[in-house]
Amino acid sequence: MEVKISAKDVKALRDQTGAGMMDCKKALVEAEGNIEEAIAILRKKGQKLSAKRADRDAKEGAVIALTSGNRNNGIIVRLSCETDFVAKGEPFIGLATSIGQIALKNLPDSLEALLGLPFDSEMSVGEKVTEQVGVFGEKVEVKAYEKLETVAGQGQVLPYIHMGNRAAVLVAVNLEGPQFIEPGKNVAMQVAAMKPIALDKDGVDATVVEKEIEIGMDQARQLGKPEAMLEKIAMGKLNKFYKENTLLAQTYVKDGSMSVEKYLQSIDKNLTVTSFKHVTLG
Numbered sequence: 001m002e003v004k005i006s007a008k009d010v011k012a013l014r015d016q017t018g019a020g021m022m023d024c025k026k027a028l029v030e031a032e033g034n035i036e037e038a039i040a041i042l043r044k045k046g047q048k049l050s051a052k053r054a055d056r057d058a059k060e061g062a063v064i065a066l067t068s069g070n071r072n073n074g075i076i077v078r079l080s081c082e083t084d085f086v087a088k089g090e091p092f093i094g095l096a097t098s099i100g101q102i103a104l105k106n107l108p109d110s111l112e113a114l115l116g117l118p119f120d121s122e123m124s125v126g127e128k129v130t131e132q133v134g135v136f137g138e139k140v141e142v143k144a145y146e147k148l149e150t151v152a153g154q155g156q157v158l159p160y161i162h163m164g165n166r167a168a169v170l171v172a173v174n175l176e177g178p179q180f181i182e183p184g185k186n187v188a189m190q191v192a193a194m195k196p197i198a199l200d201k202d203g204v205d206a207t208v209v210e211k212e213i214e215i216g217m218d219q220a221r222q223l224g225k226p227e228a229m230l231e232k233i234a235m236g237k238l239n240k241f242y243k244e245n246t247l248l249a250q251t252y253v254k255d256g257s258m259s260v261e262k263y264l265q266s267i268d269k270n271l272t273v274t275s276f277k278h279v280t281l282g
Contacts, residue, residue: 003028003029003032003033004033005025005028005029005033009028009033009035010024010025010028012035013027013028013035013038013039013042016035016039017039017042017131017135018091018132018135019042019134019135020137023042023045023134024038024042027039027041027042027045042131042134043127043130043131043134045134046130046131046132046133046134046135053082053133053138053139054139056082056138056139057082057139058080058081058082058138058139058140058141058143059080059082059281059282060080060081060082060083060084060086060087060281061078061079061080061081061087061092061096061143061165061281062078062079062087062092062093062096062165063076063077063078063079063096063144063161063165063166063167063168063279063280063281064076064077064078064079064093064096064097064099064100064161064165064168065100065159065160065161065168065169065170066097066100066101066103066104066159067104067157067158067159067170068104068157071150071156071157071158072149072150072153072156072157073104073107073147073148073149073150073157074104074147074148074157074158074159074170075100075103075104075107075145075146075147075148075170076100076144076145076146076147076168076169076170076277076279077096077099077100077103077114077142077144077145078142078143078144078145078168078279078281079092079095079096079099079129079140079141079142079143080139080140080141080142080143080281081136081138081139081140082138082139083138086136086138087165088164091135091136092136093165095128095129095132096165098119099114099119099125099128099129099142102114102117102118102119102125103117103145103147107147107149108145108147110145111142111144111145114142114145115129115142125142126142129141129142144279146170146277146279147277148170148172148275148276148277149172150172150274151172151174151274154174154176155172155173155174155175155176155274156172156173156175156176156180156181156184157170157171157172158170158171158172158173158181158184158185158188159185159188160185160188160189160191160192162189162192163192166280166281167192167278167279167280167281168278168279169188169189169191169192169276169277169278169279170188170276170277171184171185171187171188171191171273171275171276172273172274172275172276173187173264173271173272173273173274174270174271174272174273174274175268175270175271179267179268180267180268180271183263183264183267183271184273186254186263187247187260187263187264187273187276188276189253190247190250190252190253190260191247191276191278192278193253194250194253195278196245196246196247196250196276197245197246198245198246198247199246199247199248199273199274199275199276200242200246200247200248200249201242201246201249203246204242204245204246209238212234212237212238212241213231213234213235213238214234215234215237216230216233216234216235216236216237216238217230217231217233217234219237220233220234243259247260247273247276248260248261248264248272248273249261260273
């Protein structure tokens with residue numbers, strides 16, 4: 001005998017899982033009215049859907065930046081999906097924020113470790129994300145995770161979320177106090193706008209430096225410059241590269257008369273950035 005499924009039970013299952021009404025009804029029918037079994041069925045379907053959509057591009061999503069109450073540390077989590085429609089919805093942003101809060105509380109060392117943390121009493125973060133594939137009907141994945149901590153507990157970490165959760169930045173400054181919050185956030189906005197690859201020239205990967213020198217020498221050679229001058233010309237181009245691509249040397253976007261480093265020193269002669277993290281969609 002077929003079990004009669006009430007609208008109340010369908011709504012209760014939908015409220016718990018976020019799945020569509022018809023999916024909830026089908027799961028309840030299959031589970032003969034048992035809500036717990038129906039939840040398990042929906043999760044399994046979510047896993048199957050996840051496998052089917054594994055080759056799809058998940059270039060949309062939400063990037064969340066959160067910092068602790070004492071601003072000693074912060075995290076960035078990027079939760080990805082396939083469409084802008086899903087990415088802008090409150091359920092999706094809420095899921096990204098919940099995962100971010102778990103990351104901030106536990107400060108795992110890797111994305112893999114984050115996915116293994118408990119989301120609730122029933123499933124891990126990774127299992128929750130897989131379940132939500134069935135709910136949203138799209139490929140959903142935690143695409144990136146970064147954490148940033150102050151050096152020896154000194155200073156503060158400040159967040160900035162750019163363009164409706166399409167990018168997020170964390171900046172660590174070396175001085176504590178409310179007067180340094182706005183300057184830190186201004187620099188975080190600089191990172192979002194100008195996309196530096198390192199804090200200063202010492203942070204640029206050696207292979208990048210070698211490539212820039214090689215390019216500079218080739219360009220000078222093509223212009224007919226003497227071989228003896230090629231390296232000197234290339235080093236000049238390298239210095240320009242540093243100015244354009246390292247945070248402290250970049251021209252400050254809110255005041256083109258000074259670098260980011262000079263801007264910070266104009267607030268306090270000892271103020272500087274110790275590190276930063278930047279995560280974007282795409």
